[in-house]
Amino acid sequence: MRDDPVVEAVDLSFRYPGADADTLRDVDLTIRRGDFVAVVGGNGSGKTTLCKTFNGLVPHYWSGEFAGAVHVAGTDTWESSVARLSSSVGYVYQDFQNQLVRPTVRDEVAFGPVNFGLADHAERTQEALEKAGIAHLADRFVWQLSGGQAHLTALASVLALRPEVVVVDEPVAELDPAAAVEVYERLSELHREHGVTVVTIEHHAEFIARYASSVLLMSDGAPVWHLPTAEALARAGELAEHGIPAPQVVEALARLGVEGVPRSPAEAAALVRTAESRGALRRSGPRTEPRTRTTPAPPARAVAAARGVSHGYRSVGGDLQPVIDDLHLELLEGDRVALVGGNGAGKTTLMRLLAGIQVPRSGTVVLDGVDTRTERPHRLAERAAYLTQRPERMFLKASVREDVELFPRSRGVPDVDALVDRILDRVRLTAFADRDGRTLSGGQQRRATLAIGLAMRPALLLLDEPTASLDVGSRDDVIAMLAELSGSIACTVVATHDMHLVAEWATRVVVLDGGHVLADTTPRALFADPDVLARAHLVPPQVAQLGTELGLDPLPLTVAELAAHFTTVPLGVPA
Amino acid sequence: MSVARVQRDVLSVEWVKLELIRTAYATRGGLFAGMDPRAVVGWYAAMALAPWFTHNLTTVACLFVVAAAAVVLARVGPLVLGLFVIGLVLELVYLALAATLFGGDLTAVVALLEVTAKLGVLSLASLAAFVSLDPEKLSDALLALRFPPAVAFAVSYGYRMMPILVEEFATVMEGYRLRQLPPQQRGLLGWRVVVHWAVVAVKAFYPIFLNTAKSVRTTVEALEARGFTFATIDPRGRAIRIGSLRLGPLDLAVLAVTAALVAGCYAAGAQWPLHRS
Numbered sequence: 128m129r130d131d132p133v134v135e136a137v138d139l140s141f142r143y144p145g146a147d148a149d150t151l152r153d154v155d156l157t158i159r160r161g162d163f164v165a166v167v168g169g170n171g172s173g174k175t176t177l178c179k180t181f182n183g184l185v186p187h188y189w190s191g192e193f194a195g196a197v198h199v200a201g202t203d204t205w206e207s208s209v210a211r212l213s214s215s216v217g218y219v220y221q222d223f224q225n226q227l228v229r230p231t232v233r234d235e236v237a238f239g240p241v242n243f244g245l246a247d248h249a250e251r252t253q254e255a256l257e258k259a260g261i262a263h264l265a266d267r268f269v270w271q272l273s274g275g276q277a278h279l280t281a282l283a284s285v286l287a288l289r290p291e292v293v294v295v296d297e298p299v300a301e302l303d304p305a306a307a308v309e310v311y312e313r314l315s316e317l318h319r320e321h322g323v324t325v326v327t328i329e330h331h332a333e334f335i336a337r338y339a340s341s342v343l344l345m346s347d348g349a350p351v352w353h354l355p356t357a358e359a360l361a362r363a364g365e366l367a368e369h370g371i372p373a374p375q376v377v378e379a380l381a382r383l384g385v386e387g388v389p390r391s392p393a394e395a396a397a398l399v400r401t402a403e404s405r406g407a408l409r410r411s412g413p414r415t416e417p418r419t420r421t422t423p424a425p426p427a428r429a430v431a432a433a434r435g436v437s438h439g440y441r442s443v444g445g446d447l448q449p450v451i452d453d454l455h456l457e458l459l460e461g462d463r464v465a466l467v468g469g470n471g472a473g474k475t476t477l478m479r480l481l482a483g484i485q486v487p488r489s490g491t492v493v494l495d496g497v498d499t500r501t502e503r504p505h506r507l508a509e510r511a512a513y514l515t516q517r518p519e520r521m522f523l524k525a526s527v528r529e530d531v532e533l534f535p536r537s538r539g540v541p542d543v544d545a546l547v548d549r550i551l552d553r554v555r556l557t558a559f560a561d562r563d564g565r566t567l568s569g570g571q572q573r574r575a576t577l578a579i580g581l582a583m584r585p586a587l588l589l590l591d592e593p594t595a596s597l598d599v600g601s602r603d604d605v606i607a608m609l610a611e612l613s614g615s616i617a618c619t620v621v622a623t624h625d626m627h628l629v630a631e632w633a634t635r636v637v638v639l640d641g642g643h644v645l646a647d648t649t650p651r652a653l654f655a656d657p658d659v660l661a662r663a664h665l666v667p668p669q670v671a672q673l674g675t676e677l678g679l680d681p682l683p684l685t686v687a688e689l690a691a692h693f694t695t696v697p698l699g700v701p702a
Numbered sequence: 703m704s705v706a707r708v709q710r711d712v713l714s715v716e717w718v719k720l721e722l723i724r725t726a727y728a729t730r731g732g733l734f735a736g737m738d739p740r741a742v743v744g745w746y747a748a749m750a751l752a753p754w755f756t757h758n759l760t761t762v763a764c765l766f767v768v769a770a771a772a773v774v775l776a777r778v779g780p781l782v783l784g785l786f787v788i789g790l791v792l793e794l795v796y797l798a799l800a801a802t803l804f805g806g807d808l809t810a811v812v813a814l815l816e817v818t819a820k821l822g823v824l825s826l827a828s829l830a831a832f833v834s835l836d837p838e839k840l841s842d843a844l845l846a847l848r849f850p851p852a853v854a855f856a857v858s859y860g861y862r863m864m865p866i867l868v869e870e871f872a873t874v875m876e877g878y879r880l881r882q883l884p885p886q887q888r889g890l891l892g893w894r895v896v897v898h899w900a901v902v903a904v905k906a907f908y909p910i911f912l913n914t915a916k917s918v919r920t921t922v923e924a925l926e927a928r929g930f931t932f933a934t935i936d937p938r939g940r941a942i943r944i945g946s947l948r949l950g951p952l953d954l955a956v957l958a959v960t961a962a963l964v965a966g967c968y969a970a971g972a973q974w975p976l977h978r979s
Contacts, residue, residue, distance in 0.1 A: 182927055184923055188923060210932040218924075220923075222917060224917075225924070226921065228862065228924065229862075230727065230836065230837060230838060230862060234838060241933075241942050242928060242939045243932060243933070243936070244941070244942060268727065269862075285928075288928070440716065441717070443723050444729070484880065486708060486709055500707050500708075501706065504880055505883060508881065519909075519916070523878060523905070533882055537881070538883050563912075565913070565916065
């Protein structure tokens with residue numbers, strides 16, 4: 128790493144036009160050329176605004192009150208312009224889909240160089256496509272791309288201007304884990320082999336530990352510290368305070384009293400083994416019984432069933448693309464089902480079929496005793512509620528309250544006001560009831576859609592990626608709320624990529640792969656089954672990986688369960 | 703009410719979306735899709751203007767046939783063609799009704815028929831031309847013809863927004879369909895249901911526009927960062943864009959044949975003139 132700064136902010140303050148308070152306050156910051164910086168901090172800490180000062184969007188596009196100075200690659204951003212700075216700084220947005228403005232991938236990547244009238248635009252385009260690893264997709268239309276491919280296209284389109292700094296805003300938020308790893312691998316390669324300075328905004332400590340070389344913690348519009356990754360992760364308590372819980376392995380080792388900041392489960396396992404060989408740690412049977420289904424299963428009622436279901440969609444070319452293929456599944460009362468599998472495995476389609484929004488091309492879906500083919504969707508909505516992946520798509524009205532009461536009021540449910548009050552209170556949104564749902568934070572939006580679903584009083588509640596693009600605090604909030612609901616909903620199904628959600632909440636996991644049920648089991652059994660994990664591209668939570676590395680049985684799903692496998696031997700006492 | 707729901711492949715929202723994409727990006731191919739966009743625009747101008755220089759019904763009818771042949775060669779999809787036919791038929795019905803109700807006779811219908819036929823030629827030519835031009839080609843052609851860059855970009859971006867808007871609309875309508883009960887008494891000819899859906903369709907615009915506006919903010923920032931405004935001042939970008947346009951033998955052949963056919967239509971009109979008296 129060379130020592131010269133590529134980004135330098137001095138006494139930087141910024142206030143958005145019309146805002147009551149500064150979003151950035153007296154920021155002093157240096158990013159060295161060739162660094163891989165993870166910017167962390169809670170919602171509203173000014174991370175995104177800070178990154179927008181690097182490419183001049185602040186103050187040239189957002190003309191608020193700007194004080195201090197930012198130098199990027201030697202240029203004062205105040206004196207420069209967004210267009211000129213774009214050859215120094217590339218920016219990939221969190222909602223990168225909206226960043227794509229041209230129909231084909233090659234056009235999209237060439238857009239910048241052609242606009243700037245660069246004679247070598249064709250070479251730059253080809254080079255950027257190769258750096259992002261998407262040369263084979265060059266002639267695809269952007270709406271044919273998967274999320275991961277679209278993200279890499281957005282990355283390639285900024286790389287075509289050969290920037291020295293690339294800023295990536297929360298790549299993990301909108302991608303499935305496999306795609307997120309792919310994006311990080313590409314960024315890592317750019318950083319290693321092409322010397323590009325990478326700045327990512329990231330909530331996930333696991334990615335920070337694996338890829339970043341330094342961590343910048345933001346709080347309340349100012350940096351708290353900027354430290355090398357190992358030192359930063361060692362300050363687990365401080366990170367947790369700002370909504371970035373330590374990686375599970377770091378937490379687990381702290382709990383076991385083992386020194387060290389492991390960057391991966393393998394490193395953690397090595398540290399634990401060393402501690403064991405030194406006699407500082409001893410294995411014991413787990414003291415607390417791990418969570419299992421203890422009730423000797425009374426014959427539970429089937430809430431929904433799919434029998435021999437096949438479904439597919441027409442493509443632009445006119446041919447039928449199968450999504451679900453001869454699928455059998457029965458959901459029982461009391462089940463907390465996690466539906467997992469890669470993008471395109473058919474999770475959303477299956478949920479829409481189970482909710483009766485669509486009917487299958489062949490086979491039958493029986494919802495709460497009714498064949499979905501024989502009943503209108505609005506009648507089936509009284510039995511099953513499906514909550515979309517993007518919460519704002521469920522906000523039809525001008526306030527959360529109106530949205531929640533839409534369903535019960537139009538069905539003449541008695542005493543709607545009391546019902547809605549109760550539900551809003553339950554999801555802790557009473558104070559926000561008169562706000563437009565779109566103006567709420569990510570976690571509040573999720574809770575608002577949950578309220579809409581609860582007001583439908585369904586037997587089957589289906590949620591599509593309820594924890595996607597949430598910071599860790601809001602995510603835990605949603606998981607806790609789901610757990611509380613078990614009393615009022617007969618069966619809840621959650622489609623998710625979030626293995627922490629699977630480990631902490633689900634009692635049953637259905638793994639979809641290529642439109643089939645690849646496995647239908649418990650989270651513990653799933654995480655112990657390497658074949659299924661590999662086929663469905665699933666990565667277990669770190670604590671389960673650590674458990675596997677150490678050969679623990681039963682496999683721990685939480686840090687507490689892992690700790691129960693060990694006894695700490697006090698120092699000085701011979702083992 | 704007993705129902706038996708099935709998955710439909712045509713006349714569903716999903717189908718409309720696919721048809722829009724197929725139409726916008728000329729995925730069906732066709733004669734004009736392989737041509738230089740400037741030649742297509744030229745061809746369109748010739749066909750669209752041709753019927754307006756005559757009152758000879760024979761000429762107009764011949765031009766109509768030529769335009770219809772062009773639509774077949776351009777492989778226009780069922781959605782836009784269907785909309786065109788419905789529009790034309792409704793227009794004819796309306797004309798006949800209006801003429802009889804307001805005490806006119808058949809001459810009024812014939813007079814209006816001429817205008818309708820000319821508009822028909824124009825519409826058919828538009829279908830053939832714009833179905834064959836994907837937005838990129840169209841915007842390059844507009845740039846080459848010295849339209850302002852913002853107009854050229856708006857065309858290409860407008861096309862990209864279309865499937866997004868259709869999808870937003872479908873999602874919002876689905877939300878209403880599931881969450882708001884339609885009226886239980888259907889009324890005469892189901893008028894209550896019709897009014898219900900008309901009201902919902904209007905209400906749907908509120909969430910659609912708010913959701914779209916939110917996502918467009920990112921788009922505008924990204925455009926700025928990638929030199930879109932810069933390209934409107936600096937001419938080099940335009941030079942690169944239109945540098946790849948080449949007129950080939952196919953373009954010249956199609957233009958020559960079209961010129962010959964239009965001349966033929968006028969010749970036929972001169973040979974067998976038919977004017978409304």
